[in-house]
Structure formats: structure tokens, C-alpha cells
Amino acid sequence: MDLNWNLLLQLLLNGVIVGMLYGVVAMCFVLIYKSTQVVNFAQGEFVVLGAWVCWSMIAWMELHFIPAFLFALVFMTLYGVIVQVVVLRPLVGEPIISVIMATIGLSIFMQALMNWVFGNNAESFPDIFGGWKIEIGGLQVEAGYLLSFVLSIVVMLAFFWFFKYSRWGLAMRATAFNQQVAASLGISTRQVFAMAWAISALVSAIAGIVLGLVNGVSTGLAFIGIKVFPAVIVGGLDSIVGAILGGVIIGVLENGAEFVDGQILKVGNMYKVAPFYVLILILMIKPYGLFGTKDIERV
């Protein structure tokens, strides 16, 4: 069988780059889950909203890319806080199904609202790179992809610094570890909860804008919110390192599945469902993922 190995390399490279973005969004998801015990089914909508806000600033207000980008970040930070205070705060202590349904309701609401305000069509960002491309080992890499790679690394380093050294980051880790103890040591868990949502929304917006630069903005970008689930299950639900690694694994796996599908099996659509088969498999053999903490129950 004559396989196109160059295509495989190209796909795997794409997989790593897209996977890094999955990892970044998965990290936001894990951040919220870890510090507030909320499963955010609206993560994908956060990504899209960030991209739309940045796009509308450029297209409607005729701002340059950098101020529009900064505006989108500020907007999304505030938005994250508002969502936490209005929707999630009243549900603290409610059973898990209520919390899941609340974020699902939020995602439906946001999706319809965004379709209304920004329209159903995909819009592209003005080309800020001028079609500039780079060659790495004979493979073409678009500038947008390169930017996404660099930004992903920057975000991950920033996360690392924030949680390791900053006062707020330590407070968040303490809250994630044990809410009651953290509260009795004088940490305001309310503020920590709001901040977790703010950071998550902010970082999602970065991922959304980068994705928008490469593929254009549309509601379809919210698919990344669904891809997050295989990524976090592979990595472990409460591990930030696991989320990044899980994202990369899912990105590579998707593109690998596309290659096997396109070159050998020819069944079509493997790209979309392969991550979910892996998800079920992981849940069967290692339900806490690669880095997740095992839940031990004692009576």
C-alpha cells in the first residue's frame, strides 16, 4: 500500500498545534472544575464569544487588532465574573445534575444570543500576517498556527507562575484542596470562585481569538467545548498538566484518525468520533485519567 507519509507528518504537526489549543481550553475547564466543582458545559461558548467580541471591535468599531484583543480580554473577564455571580452562585451546594443543567442552559442561551447579535455566517478576521508562512523541516506552517503555538506556551507558563508563586494563585490552590480549611484561614472562597470563572473566560477568549484568526469566527467554533471532554478524561479531570497533555493527545489522535481513515479505511467522519471511542475506552480502563487523583471513599 502506498501511503503518503508526508501528509502524515503534516497532519501530526497540525494535531500537536490544534491539540495545544484543546489543551488550553481543557485547562480552563479543569480550572473551574477544580476550584468550584462546576462542570462547565458552556466552555465552547466562552471561546466563541471571545472571538466574536474581538472580531466585532475590529469590524464594527474599526479598532486595530491589539486594542480589540485587549478589549475582548477585559470584556470576557467581566463576563466570567457576571456568569459566576448570577448563574452559579445561587446553585452552590445543589446536586451535580442541577449544576450541569445550569451550564447547559447557559450554553443554549449564549449560542442563540450570539447567533442573533453576530449572525449565523462565518466571518474572517482581517489578515494580520499577510499570508506569511514558515517552513519547519520541509513542512509548511501558517503564521496563525505558529502564533497559536507560541500563545499556548505563554498561557501555560503564565498559569504555572500564577499558581506557583502569586498570592491569588496560592489562595485558589488552597480552596481547591479543601474549601473549609481555606475559608477558615481567611481566604474568601466567593472571590476565588469568581476569579476562577474570570480567568477561565479570559483564557478561553485567547484560544477563541487565535482559532478565529486561523479558521474565521463562527458558532461552529463551539465544537471545541465538546472536544474538551475527551481531553480532560484522558488527562484526569482535576489535573492541569493532564489537561494540556490530554489536549495534545486528542489533537494528534484526531489527525491520526483522519490519516488512517483517508488513506486506509475510507469510512469517513472518523475525525469527529474517534476521540469519543477513546473516551469510552479510557473510562473503562483508567477512569481517573493519566494524572487525576483517585477518589477513595471510606464509610
Added chain:
Amino acid sequence: MSHVPYPRPCGDFRTTYAEDASLYKTRPAFRAAVAITLLAALMPIISWTMPAVVSTAMISNLIQIGILAIAALGLNVLVGFTGQISLGHAAFFGFGAFSSAYLVNNFSVPVLLAIPAAGIVTALVGFLFGLPAARLKGLYLAIATLAAQFILEDFFARATWFTEGYGVTADRPVLAGLSLADDRWFYYVVLFWVIISFIGVSNLRRSRDGRAFVAVRDHYLSAEIMGINLTKYRVLSFGVSSFFAGLAGALYGHFLGFVSVEAFTILLSIQFLAMIIIGGLGSVTGSLLGAAFIFMLPPTMQSFASSLAEIFPAMQQGVAYVKEMAIGLAIILFLILEPEGLIHLWRRIRASWKLFPFSH
């Protein structure tokens, strides 16, 4: 699952076990249930004799509410009784629709028999997906069923022997040479299954198995210590839930006449969940109320938004979106303001009326 196992308003007491286990607490409640059922059975007759009072559109709406209520009831057994979350109910609903059409088209099984048979086939598929799911709970289960939803959707699009790849036709039933193609006849088929399902689940709830489901929900460790086989009951509740999903799906397929592979998306799964949350988790009557609420919400919002658009022309293009937003908003508002659902609202109204000057 729920922190209040039996939400009951202040002042509504039960003093004997027999009273607690009875389906209808008071004679008037029983009479009301019979009266509502009889009224429901009279609807097509009214429609034949006085079309101005009950239009055919109303009959068609009632059929759809009934079908959705059966599916919501199935989901309520899984989520409300056993506390297992499923985001893949629409896929099982779809599986039932395709199975029934498959049995009718390929093996010429009579439609009226194919409908329950589709329920049984779907229950078997439910057992299959329930087996691995029995090891998981809470969030992990929600994500696993999400995966099941996508895998089954992909299966529908791929399995051309089963679904033709785009969809199949499903005929209306025939009884003793008499075609039940008219909605008003089909209404009775649906009503029959609605009554069977609701009586069945109400009684399941107070049987040993039903109490075991609730025990698994409320504290699965205690339940296991008391000798309840967790795996058995988790799988069983998946099976029961899939049976009703399949039954409702089969009815829906034969109602529409055509089963499309694209009709059973995650959005429908979410709507089923919304029905039981808004109706009342773990409540049999609540499933019906929730199904009616979610079914009526989009058309109501549509007419509301259209009349708003007449006053504010800028609203015109937003009408379609207001409809979608309303579902999301309804879910959030109910969770925040009335987490026990419509049925609890009704119980509270009834209690405050019964205990009038001293109601809490």
C-alpha cells in the same frame, strides 16, 4: 441525588405506611386523575363532532406531548429515581424509531407490534451501554453518555442497512384492516401507551425495585451495605429508561411518517433533561408537565416575540432566536427559583389551599 428526597410542603403529613405507599393520597386526587384521563380519551371524539372546539392541530400537539412525556418518564426513571445522569437519551429515542421502522419495512411486522418490540430492542441496547456505565457515576457518567450520544448519531449516519444513511419511512399502524392513519385514531395508540407507561412507572416507584433505585440515588454506599446490588440496579434502570425511550421513539417515527438520521441530536437530549428538571426530578406527573411545558414553550415564545416585534420592529429578526434562548433561560430560572420543578409548585399551591388560613 436530591438533598430533599421527597419534597413535600409544610403541613402535608402521612401517618401510616399504607397512606405513604398509596398512589393517590385522597379520593378527590384519584377522581381528578380518572377525570383527566377520560377527558383526554374524549378529545378525538370532540374533534370529530365539534372541530371548532378541538382542532386537528391540537390533537397533533397532544400526540407529540404524549410521546415526549413517555420519553421524559423513561429519563426520569434513570435520572430522578436512580440518580444517573444521561446526556444520550435522544440517541436511544432515535434508536427506537429506527428499530420500529426496520422491523416494519424488512420483516413486515404489524406496526402496533413493532412499537413495543422497538422498545424491547432499545432496552437491550440500553443494557449494553448501561453495563460499562454501571461502574461510573456523576460527572463521569454524564460524559460517557455524551460519548454514547455522538457514537450512536455517527452509527445512524453510517449504518445504511439500518437507516439508509439519511432516513427511512415509517407507516401509520393498521388495526384489523382499518387504517389508523388519521391523527385522531393514532391519538388512541399514543394514549394507550401513555397510560400504560405512567401506571407502570408509578407502580415501579413503590415496588421493591423502585425503592432500590431511590436508595441507590440517595446514598449508594448505604444502599450497597443494605444488600442492594448496585451494578444490577444501575444497569436495570438504564434498561427501563431505554425501553421507554425506544417506545416513545417508535411512536414518534410512525407519527412523523419519516425517520431522519439528523433528528436525534444532543439538543433533543438536553430538551429531555430540561423536561424532567422543569417538571420535577423523580416525579411521574412532573414528566408529563415538563414535556408539555418544553413542547409549548417555543410556540408561545414565538407568538410573544412576534407581537413584541410589531411594537419594536427592530425585534423582527430576533424572533427565531428568542425561541431558542427561552429554553436555556427556562432551565436556568427553574434551577435557581424552583429547583423541585412544576410539580412542587402545584403541591405547594394545593397545600396552601387545603390548609388555607394556616398555610406556611
